[in-house]
Amino acid sequence: MPFHLSLAGREAAGLKRSLPLIDKVAGRLLWSAGQSYLNFAGNDYLGLSQAPELREAADRAALEFGAGAVASPLVVGHQAVHRALEAELCDWLGLEAVLLFSSGFSANQAVIKALLGKEHLLWQDRLNHASLQEAGLLSPARLLRFAHNDMAALEARLKPSAGLIVSEGVFSMDGDLGDWPGLSRLAGQSGNWLMIDDAHGLGVLGREGRGTLDELGVAPEQVQIFMGTFGKALGVGGAFVGGSRELVDYLLNFGRGYVYSTHLPPPQAAA
Numbered sequence: 228m229p230f231h232l233s234l235a236g237r238e239a240a241g242l243k244r245s246l247p248l249i250d251k252v253a254g255r256l257l258w259s260a261g262q263s264y265l266n267f268a269g270n271d272y273l274g275l276s277q278a279p280e281l282r283e284a285a286d287r288a289a290l291e292f293g294a295g296a297v298a299s300p301l302v303v304g305h306q307a308v309h310r311a312l313e314a315e316l317c318d319w320l321g322l323e324a325v326l327l328f329s330s331g332f333s334a335n336q337a338v339i340k341a342l343l344g345k346e347h348l349l350w351q352d353r354l355n356h357a358s359l360q361e362a363g364l365l366s367p368a369r370l371l372r373f374a375h376n377d378m379a380a381l382e383a384r385l386k387p388s389a390g391l392i393v394s395e396g397v398f399s400m401d402g403d404l405g406d407w408p409g410l411s412r413l414a415g416q417s418g419n420w421l422m423i424d425d426a427h428g429l430g431v432l433g434r435e436g437r438g439t440l441d442e443l444g445v446a447p448e449q450v451q452i453f454m455g456t457f458g459k460a461l462g463v464g465g466a467f468v469g470g471s472r473e474l475v476d477y478l479l480n481f482g483r484g485y486v487y488s489t490h491l492p493p494p495q496a497a498a
């Protein structure tokens with residue numbers, strides 16, 4: 228028997244998951260089993276998944292480039308439509324370079340697993356998303372969790388130049404903001420790198436939706452790794468990791484979730 232966890236145990240605890248079948252989601256409304264509901268459950272904060280401009284861009288790209296990218300970006304998957312999206316993101320967010328991923332989950336895994344070795348420490352806010360926590364558990368680096376947004380607790384455990392501090396822009400469960408002025412002060416003083424997962428801040432906060440750092444007045448150069456997703460306020464799906472050209476070259480060579488995965492479908496990139 229290959230299962231090491233108990234489905235029956237989950238069921239007994241009233242925690243067994245199953246898939247709700249939704250007929251259609253359209254902004255603030257959704258339909259299921261013939262009934263309509265007000266939708267408070269999605270991440271489509273601006274309703275962009277339904278915007279005619281995005282749907283038409285996706286349609287045009289599907290006709291011009293095809294439905295899928297057909298290969299890893301390093302084989303024949305990286306097309307002009309991806310390059311245009313990368314340039315747009317760099318320009319919008321003040322980043323030197325970015326790399327596109329098919330999901331935020333895989334982007335977080337790729338970064339943390341590729342970057343850190345057993346000689347590194349990885350500090351994570353206790354409320355960080357499962358994709359970050361899981362990457363931390365799989366990484367050979369030593370994982371240290373600090374109490375949510377508690378800068379004194381983090382400072383007490385920080386070691387100079389030993390690794391990476393990871394937190395979120397807008398926390399996915401509680402909806403509060405990370406203490407980015409505090410994090411950038413501590414990272415700057417200790418010589419550690421910072422990574423922001425701004426899945427929920429991008430598109431919503433800051434000037435022209437540039438995200439949490441912009442909202443809080445933290446300069447992009449103070450945060451070495453910027454991860455954002457396209458599946459929430461941007462209404463589509465997929466993700467990117469941005470930073471210096473050197474970081475992006477490193478991930479393009481060593482990020483296994485990038486190298487060995489089919490590239491973002493062209494219609495998604497175009498949208």
Ligand SMILES: Cc1ncc(COP(=O)(O)O)c(C=O)c1O
Nearest residue numbers: 330331332356399424426456458
């Ligand atoms: C904070 C955060 N990071 C990463 C992800 C994963 O992104 P994706 O849905 O693109 O895999 C999510 C949610 O899905 C999230 O809430």
